[in-house]
Structure formats: structure tokens, C-alpha cells
Amino acid sequence: MKSKKLILCIIGLLIISQFIFSCSKSNNNVKKIAVVISTLNNPWFVVLGETAKKRAVELGYETVIFDSQNNPSKETEHFDNIIASGYKAILFNPTDAKGSVANVKAAKKAGIPVFCMDREIDANDVAVAQILSDNYSGCVLLGQYFVKKLNGKGNYVELLGLVGDNNTWNRSKGFHSVVDNYPDLKMVAQQTGEFDRNKAMEVMESMLQAHQNIDAVFCGNDAMAMGAYQAVRAAGKEGEIMVFGFDGAADVVDAIREGKIEATGMQFPKTMAKTAAEYADKYINGERNFQQKIPVAVELVTKENVGNYVAFGKAE
Numbered sequence: 001m002k003s004k005k006l007i008l009c010i011i012g013l014l015i016i017s018q019f020i021f022s023c024s025k026s027n028n029n030v031k032k033i034a035v036v037i038s039t040l041n042n043p044w045f046v047v048l049g050e051t052a053k054k055r056a057v058e059l060g061y062e063t064v065i066f067d068s069q070n071n072p073s074k075e076t077e078h079f080d081n082i083i084a085s086g087y088k089a090i091l092f093n094p095t096d097a098k099g100s101v102a103n104v105k106a107a108k109k110a111g112i113p114v115f116c117m118d119r120e121i122d123a124n125d126v127a128v129a130q131i132l133s134d135n136y137s138g139c140v141l142l143g144q145y146f147v148k149k150l151n152g153k154g155n156y157v158e159l160l161g162l163v164g165d166n167n168t169w170n171r172s173k174g175f176h177s178v179v180d181n182y183p184d185l186k187m188v189a190q191q192t193g194e195f196d197r198n199k200a201m202e203v204m205e206s207m208l209q210a211h212q213n214i215d216a217v218f219c220g221n222d223a224m225a226m227g228a229y230q231a232v233r234a235a236g237k238e239g240e241i242m243v244f245g246f247d248g249a250a251d252v253v254d255a256i257r258e259g260k261i262e263a264t265g266m267q268f269p270k271t272m273a274k275t276a277a278e279y280a281d282k283y284i285n286g287e288r289n290f291q292q293k294i295p296v297a298v299e300l301v302t303k304e305n306v307g308n309y310v311a312f313g314k315a316e
Helices: 002-029 043-058 072-084 101-109 135-149 166-179 197-210 222-234 250-257 269-284
Strands: 032-037 062-067 089-092 114-117 129-133 154-160 185-192 216-219 242-244 263-266 293-296 299-302
Touching (some): 101 114, 114 269, 129 135, 135 166, 135 242, 197 216, 197 222, 216 222, 250 263, 250 299
Parallel strands (some): 089 114, 114 129
């Protein structure tokens, strides 16, 4: 009787062992891609993250979005978790051009390829590829339109994005490469709005109090453009101060159509996200020949052509 119980016990243990082995084997076979986004507190980045996830799922991958909340420490926690959890690739929107390099290096050391989307890191050959908006050229177009609308003269202010983000400076440099050639266009203030609508509104309110004769404001993204517009409207100066943005967000496209905002630079986050997911799939399946930086053109959106565009892309 005892021997019979022992045999049954052994059989039971074998079945359990086989089940655990099968589950472990099954988990190892699950193909996972991580999507790490700098912040989901901005519709632009929500579109970027969700599009990357959707395309990765279409390609057959289990996909999870990680929100870094614009916090480099949170981003590092995500990378540590991803590296320990057997992900096959990372589609990455960095929080900081310099600070994020260490996270990408850690992933590379662990054999996990990283594909940057929209924001770049200050290192070559660490990420497999970086799919980026051509921010500089896009803001050259904005600068040219800015000069045209102001007839080459007037006082303006600039709202910068995050100081640790290369996009901030590429946009500002592209804009100034044009505007600085006009000595009668004077920048009376320049301050960061941190790519945030509420922060930009506060900063613009302070600028309006400090400077009585502002003719225009150039904003490094559309969230700040909407914040600046709110401040201008609250000050009773709507129609007196022209607002320029960058991104192609829904509310700014609508505001251009309504004559509230002058122009924006239309980025294409869906193109960047899909490309990153497709490159990751190719890498996982053996391809290794990738261009380090892939520029995605930015288009100027004004009241004259706004009918050709919708949020974050062209009208179909």
C-alpha cells in the first residue's frame, strides 16, 4: 500500500515538473518588445507609444508601454526591469540625450537592441538606429514663415522645451538660423516651458508682465503654444501677439484653422513609431544593416494649407 502511494506521489511530482517545464519553455518562446516613452502626459507621446505598440503587436510581439514620466531615474528602473524580463527589443523615446546613454548601453550589453524614436541620444552606435524628426529643417521653415508674418521686424519671445533634450536645441537653432539674420527682429526673452502647457502658460504670463511690446512668441512644441495662447488671451492681447508652435497636435491644428495660432511644424510620430517597430522585427529576424540616424521630414502647417492636415499627420 505504501509503495503504491509512493508511486502515485512520484507520478504526481513528474506531472508537476513537466507542467512547470512546459510553462517555462512557453514563456521563453514569447516574443516581447518594450516601448519606453518619456512621458504619457502629452498627446503627442501617447500617439507615438500607442502606434509603436500597435505595430509591434501586428508583427507578432507581446508589447508593453513603460511611462518614464520625464524622470531619468524612472527610465533606468524600466530598463532594469526590461533587461531582467527577457524582452527582445526596446522602442525608446529618451528622457535625456546624455543621461539616457547609460540605459541604452546596458541594454546593448544584455543583447537587447534599442531603436530610438523622435528623441536622440548623444552617442553613435549604441542604439541600433535612431528615427528622428528633422527638427532643424522644420524650424527653418517656421523661421521663414515667422519672418514673413512679422515683415522682418518686431519684438518676440521664445519658449524652449526641456534643456536636456536635443530636440529643444535643434528646433531653436533651426529657427534662429533664419530669424537672427533680421536685425529688426529682437528676442526680448527666452525661457524654458519644459514642453508643458501649464508651465508655458505661467512663463508667458510672466513675460507679458515684464515686456509690454511683444509681437510674437515662438514655442518649441504645441503644448507650450497652447499654454502661451491661453496666457495671451487672458491678457486681452489675442490678435496682437502671434503664436507659433511645433508638433502638429489636434488642438493646434484646430487653432490654426480658427486663426488663433499662426503655424506649426507637422511631425509624423506614427511614421517614426511604425518604422522603429519594423526595424526591431527585422533585427530580431537577423538583419543587421541599419542606418544610424533616419530623418523624417517636418512640414509647415499654416492657415493656407491646414485643410491638408489632421492631428499628427496628413488628411487622407
